[in-house]
Amino acid sequence: MAEAVAQQTNQMLQATTEIERSFGPFLDLPMEVTILLGQTTVSVNELLDMGAQSVIAIAKSAGEDLEIFINGQLIGKGAVIIIEEHFGIRITEIEKKICT
Numbered sequence: 001m002a003e004a005v006a007q008q009t010n011q012m013l014q015a016t017t018e019i020e021r022s023f024g025p026f027l028d029l030p031m032e033v034t035i036l037l038g039q040t041t042v043s044v045n046e047l048l049d050m051g052a053q054s055v056i057a058i059a060k061s062a063g064e065d066l067e068i069f070i071n072g073q074l075i076g077k078g079a080v081i082i083i084e085e086h087f088g089i090r091i092t093e094i095e096k097k098i099c100t
Contacts, residue, residue, distance in 0.1 A: 031070050032071055033068065033069070034070075034072070035067070035069075035078070036067040036068075036069065037066060038059060038060035039058065039059075040058050063079075065077035065078060065079055065093065066078055066079075066080060066089060068091065076092075076093050076094040077091075077092055077093040078090050078092050079092050
């Protein structure tokens with residue numbers, strides 16, 4: 001068991017080193033991360049009727065994974081978590097097309 005863990009750790013370190021060699025100067029570039037809670041469509045009339053305390057319903061169920069975008073491109077999905085007094089997202093799925 002310990003040997004398998006050591007081998008997996010070594011493989012991860014080799015992959016990280018290869019990424020650093022390939023992308024070196026680009027690794028510190030800032031990227032915008034967007035977590036999409038949901039979307040809906042409202043009419044102009046509904047929009048004009050809105051005010052403080054108005055509620056906009058979205059077609060996303062409580063507990064459903066949220067979409068994660070990097071620089072506008074969908075990269076995966078994740079579950080909302082709470083870290084102390086802040087929200088976070090735990091990645092649950094990575095889009096296959098970004099991994100290749």
